[in-house]
Amino acid sequence: xxxxxxxxxxxxxxxxxxxxxxxxxxxxxxxxxxxxxxxxxxxxxxxxxxxxxxxxxxxxxxxxxxxxxxxxxxxxxxxxxxxxxxxxxxxxxxxxxxxxxxxxxxxxxxxxxxxxxxxxxxxxxxxxxxxxxx
Amino acid sequence: xxxxxxxxxxxxxxxxxxxxxxxxxxxxxxxxxxxxxxxxxxxxxxxxxxxxxxxxxxxxxxxxxxxxxxxxxxxxxxxxxxxxxxxxxxxxxxxxxxxxxxxxxxxxxxxxxxxxxxxxxxxxxxxxxxxxxxxxxxxxxxxxxxxxxxxxxxxxxxxxxxxxxxxxxxxxxxxxxxxxxxxxxxxxxxxxxxxxxxxxxxxxxxxxxxxxxxxxxxxxxxxxxxxxxxxxxxxxxxxxxxxxxxxxxxxxxxxxxxxxxxxxxxxxxxxxxxxxxxxxxxxxxxxxxxxxxxxxxxxxxxxxxxxxxxxxxxxxxxxxxxxxxxxxxxxxxxxxxxxxxxxxxxxxxxxxxxxxxxxxxxxxxxxxxxxxxxxxxxxxxxxx
Numbered sequence: 001x002x003x004x005x006x007x008x009x010x011x012x013x014x015x016x017x018x019x020x021x022x023x024x025x026x027x028x029x030x031x032x033x034x035x036x037x038x039x040x041x042x043x044x045x046x047x048x049x050x051x052x053x054x055x056x057x058x059x060x061x062x063x064x065x066x067x068x069x070x071x072x073x074x075x076x077x078x079x080x081x082x083x084x085x086x087x088x089x090x091x092x093x094x095x096x097x098x099x100x101x102x103x104x105x106x107x108x109x110x111x112x113x114x115x116x117x118x119x120x121x122x123x124x125x126x127x128x129x130x131x132x133x134x
Numbered sequence: 135x136x137x138x139x140x141x142x143x144x145x146x147x148x149x150x151x152x153x154x155x156x157x158x159x160x161x162x163x164x165x166x167x168x169x170x171x172x173x174x175x176x177x178x179x180x181x182x183x184x185x186x187x188x189x190x191x192x193x194x195x196x197x198x199x200x201x202x203x204x205x206x207x208x209x210x211x212x213x214x215x216x217x218x219x220x221x222x223x224x225x226x227x228x229x230x231x232x233x234x235x236x237x238x239x240x241x242x243x244x245x246x247x248x249x250x251x252x253x254x255x256x257x258x259x260x261x262x263x264x265x266x267x268x269x270x271x272x273x274x275x276x277x278x279x280x281x282x283x284x285x286x287x288x289x290x291x292x293x294x295x296x297x298x299x300x301x302x303x304x305x306x307x308x309x310x311x312x313x314x315x316x317x318x319x320x321x322x323x324x325x326x327x328x329x330x331x332x333x334x335x336x337x338x339x340x341x342x343x344x345x346x347x348x349x350x351x352x353x354x355x356x357x358x359x360x361x362x363x364x365x366x367x368x369x370x371x372x373x374x375x376x377x378x379x380x381x382x383x384x385x386x387x388x389x390x391x392x393x394x395x396x397x398x399x400x401x402x403x404x405x406x407x408x409x410x411x412x413x414x415x416x417x418x419x420x421x422x423x424x425x426x427x428x429x430x431x432x433x434x435x436x437x438x439x440x441x442x443x444x445x446x447x448x449x450x451x452x453x454x455x456x457x458x459x460x461x462x463x464x465x466x467x468x469x470x471x472x473x474x475x476x477x478x479x480x481x482x483x484x485x486x487x488x489x490x491x492x493x494x495x496x497x498x499x500x501x502x503x504x505x506x507x508x509x510x511x512x513x514x515x516x517x518x
Contacts, residue, residue, distance in 0.1 A: 085186075085397055085409055085478040089312035092320040092474035103460055106479035123306075124313035126188065126399035126407065 296325015308403020
């Protein structure tokens with residue numbers, strides 16, 4: 001099964017080789033959707049984990065034992081049509097192609113089924129038109 | 135059939151009689167492609183071209199009425215945004231944008247938006263305290279009906295061409311175009327391509343001080359050459375600029391603005407900015423104007439610049455066509471990079487349609503300038 005998690009790293013845990021240990025010790029594959037990790041700074045990793053349910057639970061427990069805060073809230077991206085100006089900036093950073101803006105009408109299209117909720121679009125929208133609906 | 139020349143006076147007469155044929159710059163290109171350029175010229179007298187870009191290069195000038203006792207402004211804030219004072223007894227000047235570290239994430243455009251919504255932002259004035267203007271403080275809520283005069287001044291309201299921004303640096307780069315993924319993860323372009331004023335009318339040669347233009351739904355005017363005005367830029371054989379080129383400064387009364395076409399926004403790492411749609415009429419007076427206005431996106435070019443290098447002259451990767459940009463991907467250094475607009479093509483198109491209606495109804499004047507646009511102008515490097 002797959003599980004999408006947002007991991008918040010304290011400064012002292014940033015050096016941990018998380019994805020390596022998840023693969024070797026728990027047989028869990030990690031697909032990194034978004035990462036903001038730098039030495040000696042707090043970090044964020046949005047990751048999709050794939051593996052057996054028991055191993056995923058064990059892996060999650062191990063991550064918590066390292067002091068990571070884990071959020072697995074199943075949110076979804078919401079676009080406010082009143083604020084959106086269909087500029088297309090969000091579509092250029094969307095890793096899954098869920099957001100697109102193209103000819104002929106240049107109206108922003110959002111395919112929720114393709115969205116991996118990486119939240120990158122929220123950060124780059126200059127109109128504050130995109131939010132995470134929990 | 136040929137290209138029978140026309141004069142501006144003939145077109146004015148047609149507008150008066152209600153026989154002026156107007157279409158958008160994009161529709162004219164479609165007509166020329168589907169029939170012939172001669173036929174499209176014969177069927178069309180005037181084009182409505184438009185763009186809708188992000189900008190922080192502007193200000194909102196507000197003239198207040200006198201208070202009692204009088205106050206000579208030294209410091210001022212409106213809606214929490216610092217406004218320049220020292221322009222006399224009652225003049226305020228709000229920067230359109232704002233600094234990137236403002237915790238409120240606000241600039242003058244946000245205050246303007248509140249005024250347009252009918253809200254009353256808080257006005258805080260500190261006075262100099264002179265014999266004739268003794269008052270030292272004033273606080274009041276200011277509604278749009280209390281503004282004696284208020285104008286939006288855009289230092290670079292129309293630019294002939296846009297640019298394509300990319301980043302060669304690892305990670306997400308905050309830029310005035312939006313987030314750039316590096317290295318070479320995405321490309322963002324502004325300028326709106328073939329539907330824009332500058333790529334329909336190369337050199338912006340029909341416009342000059344006094345020309346009427348449609349700014350966010352309101353009738354504004356050209357003040358003269360704008361910020362970064364460089365008419366002597368590199369050009370294609372057709373006359374179209376290969377770089378931003380000529381630019382125009384614009385002015386419009388705040389009371390004329392329509393919120394549909396002007397929006398407040400915020401760019402992380404850059405600050406507040408406005409998205410403003412601008413449209414202008416382009417007269418088809420002969421073959422040259424028609425040929426230039428019919429050049430499609432596939433033959434129009436914009437420069438690709440590396441915004442991750444913070445230098446006066448950014449490294450470039452040549453030019454790409456708007457055809458590639460509109461198709462969603464460009465090739466840079468042999469790499470395919472997804473491209474997206476950092477402008478609103480949809481709002482540009484809707485304002486162009488609005489201008490078509492106003493020109494046909496005779497509600498918008500055909501271009502008449504008091505003086506031609508200066509053909510001089512270049513950027514003088516600032517040393518220090």
